[in-house]
Amino acid sequence: MELNSILTAGLTDTWEAAPGVTGLRTLFVNVAYLSQSPANWILVDAGLGNFAGSIMKVAKEQFTGNPQAIVLTHGHFDHVGNLKELLEEWPEVPVYAHPLELPFLTGQMDFPPADPTVGGGMMAAASPLYPHKGIDLGSRIKPLPEDGTVPGADGWKWLHTPGHSPGHISLFRAADKVLVSGDALLTVKQESAFAVVSQHKELHGPPAYFTTDWEAAERSVRKLALLNPNVLLAGHGVPVDGPELAPQLARLCETFKEKEIPEQGRYV
Ligand SMILES: [Zn+2]
Ligand SMILES: [Zn+2]
Secondary structure (H helix, E strand, O other): OOHHHHHOOOOEEEEEEEOOEEEEEEOOEEEEEEEEEOOEEEEEOOOOOOOHHHHHHHHHHHOOOOOOEEEOOOOOHHHHOOHHHHHHHOOOOOEEEOHHHHHHOEOOOOOOOOOHHHOOOHHHHOHHHOOOOOOEOHHHEEEOOOOOEOOOOOOEEEEEOOOOOOOOEEEEEOOOOEEEEEOOOEOOOOOOHHHHHHOOOOOEOOOHHHOOOHHHHHHHHHHHHHOOOOEEEEOOOOOEEHHHHHHHHHHHHHHHHHHHOOOOOOOO
16 A cells, blocks of 8 residues: 555545445444444444544434444444443443443453554554453443344344454344454454554454454354355454455465464463
């Protein structure tokens, strides 16, 4: 990527990843809007802090009224950063997460600290600066339904994809094989600042500095690859679709142990 386009890269981007699936990039983290009609939609994740205005602007442009729900892929700071403002703006809207993620969202537990020794670039080196404290959403946070349905998003199912965090989930729409993968499967090398700034498209496992269970993380990537998705909207990186997706996923599974799992690190 040209230096110039890196310098002029905006703080946000929006994409229509698939019909009824809009992605919004908040600096280096994506949120997703899943909609069945302008009045019937949900928000997946809440992005990096200070982007509540951007999240609400896209919502007002594309939809009417409040979302049916906010669904969290997991509770890391860069995916819950605007929840406070959004929940004030949308006072009746519930937030859903996997039961294993609830301790981090009800103030009972903090995430383990990020591990900068995993290497891979500046984003990893800077990771001690990333907040790892849990937040307390009180009565607004609820467990996802056990039957795999996604409240407010007919046709979507949630899948448990742990490893990066204990209660990490991904969302899948089987009818046209659209996958919203959170941090279980990325389309950018998140440890590398150069890759993040240029949004260089390349499939990868979860951000290493926050991933605490690599065996589970590998199983989760294989589980997602078996879905054979046509469209992938991840928590970090641009959406990927079309014929390049299947071979890239196959290659990621083949090389996961040698390329994705750090050689050293606190959680390896
Ligand atoms: Zn994360
Ligand atoms: Zn993330």
